[in-house]
Amino acid sequence: MQFENLSDLRVLVETARGGSLTAAARALGVTPAAASAMLKRLEAQLQVRLFERSTRAMRLTPQGQTLLDYATRALELIDEGASQASAAVGALRGGIRLAVSSDLGRSVLLPWLDDFLAQHPGVQIALSASDQVLDVRRDAVDLALRYGAAELRDSQLVARPLCTTRRVACAAPAYLQRRGTPTHPRELAQHNCIALQIGGRREQRWSFERAGEQLDVPISGDRSADDGAVAREWAMAGAGIVYKSRLDVHAALQRGQLVALLPDWAGQPYTLYATLPSNRFVPARVHALVEHLVARFAAWPEAKPAAT
Known part of the structure; x- marks a missing residue:
């Protein structure tokens, strides 16, 4: 027909x-x-x-x-x-609909996307920076960057691991001066912990490990957020302790706005994936952006290579 x-x-x-x-x-x-x-x-x-x-x-x-x-x-x-x-031979053209988590977009990706667009002036990026997980196929997203493998249960999606990282408990110097610095995860019960709302539910426990010992500790506090950037801003303002991916808080740690806590304990591990719809043609410009991000994460000390 x-x-x-x-x-x-x-x-x-x-x-x-x-x-x-x-x-x-x-x-x-x-x-x-x-x-x-x-x-x-x-x-x-x-x-x-x-x-x-x-x-x-x-x-x-x-x-x-x-x-x-x-x-x-x-x-x-x-x-x-x-x-x-x-287009000129070898040039990339067209739009890329990119979805990323709120804090990752603001804290890490923006300058990397600037570099990519400078290299490929024929490309346009439409960025959705939100912790509300978009459906890659239904919402017509070309590429989504997400922590964890929950989306990969959909057989019509493919994902490329970009890096691995861990969550880290951290707080502003002003908060620690006022409330003291915890030296063991169990001491978090005496602190104001800023919880994330994941999938519409407020997290109740934070996980840590040391020399093979696994420890889940209950947390409580006077605020929670479904936007990771908001949780980080509250922590930087001295409102409490936040537990986030080290990628998201790297800049704040470097500037001294946040202090990493519990150095003898490792936080919950995460893998960051580039997720694409496998049942659609993937344009060369999208492949190029994935490769650009792979190279940037590989060169960044805060990110460890992910197992493929």
């Missing part, structure tokens, strides 16, 4: 992405009436209903979901081919 107009497929993709024909029309620069006509034309050509329509939203039918998966990949291939064909 030959499609009469590729714009009809783009309406399908943008309607699914935005949840309405109005959103699709806005993304494509056409009127809602034109977008509606394009979608009806596509359904008539296929002789199937692609969306269930209601006054509140449009939901994909099973047939619509099937076509969406293939249309997304096909349009990405076409866009990638067009950008490469019109």
